Amino acid sequence: MKIAVIKYNSGNVQSVLYALERLGVNAELTDDPEVIRAADKVIFPGQGEASTAMRYLKERKLDSLIKELKQPFLGVCLGLQLLCEYSEENRTECLGVFPVQVKRFIPENSQEFKVPHVGWNELENLSDNPLLKDLPAEPFVYYVHSFYAELSDFTIAQTHYIHDFSGILHRDNYYAIQAHPEKSGLVGEKLLENFISL
Incomplete structure (x- = not known):
């Protein structure tokens, strides 16, 4: 099985590769459209800032490629947010796979919520x-x-922090997790395993 991990200017990619390795899966880190297109599964991880990441994707035409893919696709953390329609982070138009808005947490009580x-x-x-x-x-x-x-x-699991938000999204072949499965112990491992088994 070929798994492509999309390379773009975001952090946290290496830890996802290590997590896949622990599951016995060798994934290829790539921004080559042909390699991504040919993969059986695609993972789109990341930490970073939305507008910079979107600029990088557009420069390499990865924005249009991502929206055309038919194989199982998993966005992680920033990857989930970029699959949404719009992010309040620097007023960024995102990929629009999920017709969902990404908003900034505003703590009602800064002592309780950071x-x-x-x-x-x-x-x-x-x-x-x-x-x-x-x-x-x-x-x-x-x-x-x-x-x-x-x-x-499209929310298939939610989490509460300040208020309820989408923990995991699913639409057609696109899945997305806001948390870091690679840092989430056995639960994260199971989520990655389930994605690989789709």
């Missing part, structure tokens, strides 16, 4: 979706983010 949202939190209201198969009853995953995707018809 931004960014960093640490372990629970996935709730899980739908019956193959990506979520065999997760434990109360799955906790590891988050690091200041922006969040609103709840929508």
Whole structure:
């Protein structure tokens, strides 16, 4: 099985490659459209800033390529936000795979809630979706983010921090996780395993 991990100017890519390696999967880090097109599965990870990342994708025409892909596709963290329609981070028009807005966390009480949202939190209201198969009853995953995707018809798991937001999205062949599965212990490993098995 060929898995392509999309290379663009974002952090955190190496830890995703290591997590796949632990599952016995060798993935190729690439920004070559032909390699991405030919892959059985595509992973779009990242940490960073939305407008800079979108600029990089557009310069290499990866923005239009991502929207044309038919194989299972997984966005992670910034990857989830870029798959949405619009981000409040520097007023960025994103890829629009999910017709969802990405908003900035605004703490109602700065003593209780810090931004960014960093640490372990629970996935709730899980739908019956193959990506979520065999997760434990109360799955906790590891988050690091200041922006969040609103709840929508494409939300298949949500998390509460300040308010409810989309923890995981799914539409057609596109899946996206706001948390970092590569840092989320056995739950994250299971999510990656389920994606590889799709």
